[in-house]
Structures are given as structure tokens and as C-alpha cells.
Amino acid sequence: MLTLAIETSCDETSCAVIRDGREVLSNIISSQIEIHKRFGGVVPEIASRKHIEIINNIVQEAIDKAEVEFEDIDLIGVTKGPGLVGALLIGLSTAKALAYALDKPIVGVNHMEGHICANYIEHKDLKPPFTCLIVSGGHSYLIYVKGYTDYELIGRTRDDAAGEAFDKVARTLGLAYPGGPLIDKLAREGNKDAIDFPRVMLEKDSYDFSFSGLKTAVLNYINNMEQKGEKIVVEDVAASFQQALLDVLVDKSFKLAREKGSNKLVIAGGVAANSGLREMMESRGKKESVDIFYPSRTLCTDNAAMIGSAAYFNYQAGNESDLHLNVNPNLSLN
Ligand code: KG4
Ligand code: ZN
Secondary structure (H helix, E strand, O other): OEEEEEEOOOOEEEEEEEEOOOEEEEEEEEEOHHHHHOOOOOOHHHHHHHHHHHHHHHHHHHHHHHOOOHHHOOEEEEEEEOOOHHHHHHHHHHHHHHHHHHOOOEEEEEHHHHHHHHHHHHOOOOOOOEEEEEEOOOOEEEEEEEEOOEEEEEEEEOOOOHHHHHHHHHHHOOOOOOHHHHHHHHHOOOOOOOOOOOOOOOOOOOOOEOOHHHHHHHHHHHHHHHHOOOOOOHHHHHHHHHHHHHHHHHHHHHHHHHHHOOOEEEEEOHHHHOHHHHHHHHHHHHHHOOEEEOOOHHHHOOOHHHHHHHHHHHHHOOOOEOOOOOOOOOOOOO
């Protein structure tokens, strides 16, 4: 079964063709990062305009690269939320037009579900159930994946998402947008024990996250150092901040895996590209006999192939949409 999928929830315009939910024939990703960089973050109105300028070319490119014809496509998948409303609408309108013109079924996909499915593309034998940590720019979730479209949402962020904390701290350090990959790189050169930033675990049995206190602690540290006229070692701040955040993510993920008796732990979303997170998960996984899964870097950050995979599994489960499908910028996982 061939799925053509479209992703335009934020600042990547992407279209993919995938076979049977797991095999990527093409995955074209056009990033707007260079345009948004100068504003220090994504400007929603500019994002929508850029999507509309190039979406038709990206769709054509995905078809050409996959070496298929539009008539070969069996299913259209599209991100319906969460994300920027104007940006989502460009992808949705394009997907609806294709579904109508080709007379093919359409499935609206939750973007966060797409992030999980990136792992099915990367790991051909991976099957639910498993414990999953999804950490992106806008959301952080701890979930138990019971089936391909069946999720138990157990923890979520109460304030800033993990990626958001990376981006905000990076901005304070004078780094470019998006800050996550830059902090990742600097952290490798710094001392993670140099500054003792807080690890906010919340109530004893809570699987929720809160990163705004950590973010504020980093800002206060920088302000204090500047007031005292002392030199800030950016690498040490990056390493100490990253370690504080990762300690919380890793601890809670393993605690949930233990509670569920699950020996598979899957990470997903843009922050799953973080080298420190991958290393920590793997070394703790070895000690606790838990297998760790994460997608390659291109599949961690936003792309349409993961949306195609989620559309396929939802179609198999009977979750077909129709042409009344609308976007939902605040869509939750369940
Ligand atoms: O999943 P994603 O591409 O978009 C959303 O759905 O939000 O995630 C983007 C987020 C950004 O906050 C970015 O800074 C972060 O993922 N990110 C990273 C790394 N690569 C991307 N954070 C830490 N380390 C990285 N290597
Ligand atoms: Zn995303």
C-alpha cells in the first residue's frame, strides 16, 4: 500500500511516499530555518507563506523521487495538529485536493503520533507494546504504547517542553535558533558537573515534567555572573543545563518502563536527536536490560515519512477521515 503524506505543522514543508507504513520511497524536507533564524524563532505568518509557495513543488518532487505516478497512490496522510494553524491549513488543503482529485481515502494524523511512528520506519521489527518518551519543540510526553494506534498518556510537561527549554536557554546564551543542536554540540566540550542546576522531579509518583524552573535557574546564573563581571564558560553552562534536563527525562522514562514491566524504551521527537540523551539511555538500558530505540536524526525532527507511517497504521485500524477533516492546533495525544 502506497501512502503519500504531507507535513506542514511548523517550519518544515515535507512530502513523502512510503510503502506499507515502514519503507520510505521518498521523504522530501524543505526547512525554513534560515528564514526564521533572524527572528530568533518561528514567525507563524511567514511559515504559512513559505509553505504555500513551495508545497506543490515538494509534492511533485516526492512523487518523482519515489518513481511512482499519482495514480499509484492508495492513501493520503496529512498532519492535522498540533501545530501552527495557518501552517497546518496549507498541508491540509493540499492533501484534501489530492484525495478529492485522485478519489483516494484521507487520514488526518496527530503530529506527535507521527514522531512515535518514525521508529517503525527505522526499526523494521519494532512492535508495541513499549514505553515511549516523546520530546519535541512544543511537547513532552511519557506514554505507554499498547498498540499501533492505542496510547496511554501517563506524563506530560506542565510548562515548557524539553525542546523549548533547549531553545530558550540557547537564546540566552546568544546562540542561533534552533538552539537544541548547538547546545548538544557545546555540551560535549563542557563540564556537566560545573554548575548544579535543579532536577525538578515534582510529586513522588508523578510522571509529569516541569522545565521552566531549570530554565529560570540558568537565566539567573547568567545574570548573576554578568553582574559580578565574571566570565561565563558557555560550554559548561550548556553541559550542566543539558545534564540536569536529561537526568529528569531518563529517570522518569526508566521508572515508567519498570512500572510497566516493559523491556523496550523508545524515544521520539526532535530532542531524541540529542547525543547526550541517546548515550545516557543506552548506558542505563544496558544496566537495566532494557532495549533502547530511536530514529536516525532526519527522522527525529519533523518530516512527512513519519506522518505517512502513522496514516497507514490508522487506516489499518479503521480511522479514516473524510473531506470535512479540519486542523486542530491544540490537538492532544488522547
Ligand atoms: O520534533 P521537532 O522537529 O519539532 C516539533 O514538533 O516541535 O523538534 C524540534 C525541537 C527544537 O526545540 C530543537 O531545538 C530540538 O528539537 N532539537 C534538539 C536537537 N535537535 C533538535 N534538542 C537537543 N539536541 C539536539 N541535538
Ligand atoms: Zn515535531
